[in-house]
Amino acid sequence: MIDSNEINNNIEQIYEDNFQDVYRFLICFLGNRNEAEDLAQEVFIRILKYSSRYNYKSKLSTWILSIAKHVAIDHVRRKKFTSLFKHNFFSEIPDQKNIPDQLIFDMESKKVIQAAISSLKSQHRAVVILRGINELSIRETAEVLNCSVSKVKVDYHRALKILRRKLYPSKEEVFGDANG
Amino acid sequence: MQTDKELIKQISDSYDLEPRDEFIEETKQRLIRKSRKINYHNYFKKRLTYFFSTTITLALMVWLLSFNGAEFVVNTVNSISTSVNSNKSESQRFIPNNEDEVIFIYHTHNRESFFPSFDTNELSKAFHKEKNIVKVGGKLASTLQAKGLRVIHDDTDIMQLLKDNGMQFSEAYSLSRKIVKKGLEDEENIQLFLDIHRGADIDKDKTSTSFKGKIVPKISFIISKNNKHYQKNLEIAKLFYEKFQEKYPGISKVETVEGKTSGIYNQDLSSNALLIEIGGVSNTLEEEYKGAELLANVVSEVLKEL
Numbered sequence: 037m038i039d040s041n042e043i044n045n046n047i048e049q050i051y052e053d054n055f056q057d058v059y060r061f062l063i064c065f066l067g068n069r070n071e072a073e074d075l076a077q078e079v080f081i082r083i084l085k086y087s088s089r090y091n092y093k094s095k096l097s098t099w100i101l102s103i104a105k106h107v108a109i110d111h112v113r114r115k116k117f118t119s120l121f122k123h124n125f126f127s128e129i130p131d132q133k134n135i136p137d138q139l140i141f142d143m144e145s146k147k148v149i150q151a152a153i154s155s156l157k158s159q160h161r162a163v164v165i166l167r168g169i170n171e172l173s174i175r176e177t178a179e180v181l182n183c184s185v186s187k188v189k190v191d192y193h194r195a196l197k198i199l200r201r202k203l204y205p206s207k208e209e210v211f212g213d214a215n216g
Numbered sequence: 217m218q219t220d221k222e223l224i225k226q227i228s229d230s231y232d233l234e235p236r237d238e239f240i241e242e243t244k245q246r247l248i249r250k251s252r253k254i255n256y257h258n259y260f261k262k263r264l265t266y267f268f269s270t271t272i273t274l275a276l277m278v279w280l281l282s283f284n285g286a287e288f289v290v291n292t293v294n295s296i297s298t299s300v301n302s303n304k305s306e307s308q309r310f311i312p313n314n315e316d317e318v319i320f321i322y323h324t325h326n327r328e329s330f331f332p333s334f335d336t337n338e339l340s341k342a343f344h345k346e347k348n349i350v351k352v353g354g355k356l357a358s359t360l361q362a363k364g365l366r367v368i369h370d371d372t373d374i375m376q377l378l379k380d381n382g383m384q385f386s387e388a389y390s391l392s393r394k395i396v397k398k399g400l401e402d403e404e405n406i407q408l409f410l411d412i413h414r415g416a417d418i419d420k421d422k423t424s425t426s427f428k429g430k431i432v433p434k435i436s437f438i439i440s441k442n443n444k445h446y447q448k449n450l451e452i453a454k455l456f457y458e459k460f461q462e463k464y465p466g467i468s469k470v471e472t473v474e475g476k477t478s479g480i481y482n483q484d485l486s487s488n489a490l491l492i493e494i495g496g497v498s499n500t501l502e503e504e505y506k507g508a509e510l511l512a513n514v515v516s517e518v519l520k521e522l
Contacts, residue, residue: 044251044255044258045251045255047247047248047251048244048247051243051244052244055235055240055243056234056235059233059235060233063232063233063235064227064228064231064233067231069236072235073235073236073239073243076235076239076243077243080247081246081247081250084247084250084251085254146229146230146231147230149227149230150230150231153227164224164227168224168227169224169231196220196223199223199227
């Protein structure tokens with residue numbers, strides 16, 4: 037068992053055990069190295085600050101990832117809000133359905149995949165990253181996202197379907213649009 | 217078509233999943249500094265809390281022991297408890313209990329006082345705003361409450377009301393009558409109405425006796441013959457007398473009064489209404505308190521048979 041003081045005393049170890057997972061989650065979620073680095077630091081500083089809130093029911097690593105998720109979603113929300121004022125609203129929001137034609141045929145392009153990932157809504161994006169990249173179990177994913185196991189299953193399935201449709205539109209369209 | 221696994225593989229390949237080494241190291245150093253700061257802060261906070269609580273405890277102990285702290289605390293607690301009691305109603309202190317039976321104590325001549333309490337030996341001047349029979353009634357009430365009985369003690373300043381309304385001393389019963397009537401309206405289960413007085417005989421030998429080597433006031437039960445409840449009230453007075461004889465022989469007596477000049481003492485309102493004189497004008501307040509205690513002991517005996 038780790039108590040709040042122990043988290044502070046063992047922060048070095050905790051950091052080394054977890055920074056990779058946190059960073060991976062953030063880089064996939066945000067698609068931007070600078071932002072991912074800044075937020076990764078923010079996550080571990082929050083762990084120090086709020087160590088007393090850790091409730092020991094979940095694994096420490098799940099708790100840390102749930103903080104990462106909060107930080108990431110907060111950041112995206114704030115960014116959306118400030119971009120309203122910084123730039124022209126309509127020119128900035130990417131057209132989520134229509135990825136530019138020349139990229140669609142370039143299947144190996146990382147950018148296409150990244151664009152497809154960032155076009156997912158936050159919940160779907162988080163599920164895909166946690167399950168696929170961080171390789172958490174369904175139960176652990178549910179704990180991080182604070183939702184039910186069945187919601188994780190449904191969201192994961194749905195998110196992959198959406199991704200596939202975005203990446204291989206021709207094949208999916210044959211079967212019709214099942215997910216609206 | 218692609219499997220989920222392949223799709224995920226594709227996704228993970230499209231990101232640079234490894235953070236830069238400089239970033240890893242930089243963040244680590246930053247966290248170590250930060251955690252030291254937090255730990256130091258916590259340590260300091262703990263020390264500070266400890267220091268302050270010790271100082272305050274010590275100061276409090278010195279204050280309580282060496283200065284007048286204890287007295288102050290006792291006074292504050294007392295004044296709070298009395299103010300809580302007096303807030304319950306303007307003139308009635310009411311301590312509820314599980315028992316249904318209620319004893320209603322009031323004072324038609326509320327300012328009846330005692331020679332030893334202040335410097336006089338004239339009967340007409342033996343009235344006092346504070347050192348009066350209400351205090352004796354209060355002692356009776358508190359002793360009964362200590363026995364777990366419900367008591368309503370009315371301390372209305374009837375003498376002041378008489379003055380305010382330009383009424384005569386002899387009209388006091390018309391005011392205390394209202395108090396009894398209100399009591400009957402508000403409470404269903406009043407077992408006894410006790411109008412507590414002190415006697416007017418200035419001869420202390422006649423209003424006192426000795427019990428176990430101590431001077432105690434004699435206690436008289438005064439019953440009016442001029443009303444419909446005379447017999448029943450008399451029975452209760454006799455019951456009191458019998459119980460007194462068992463516990464404290466020679467202290468009590470029962471008087472019946474008749475005639476138009478004497479009042480009916482609100483005894484027409486209830487078959488359980490008594491006028492009780494505890495001692496007389498020459499007794500001290502301490503003696504009167506003792507009398508109130510003895511009376512309370514007998515009241516609890518009598519209640520069992522009502």
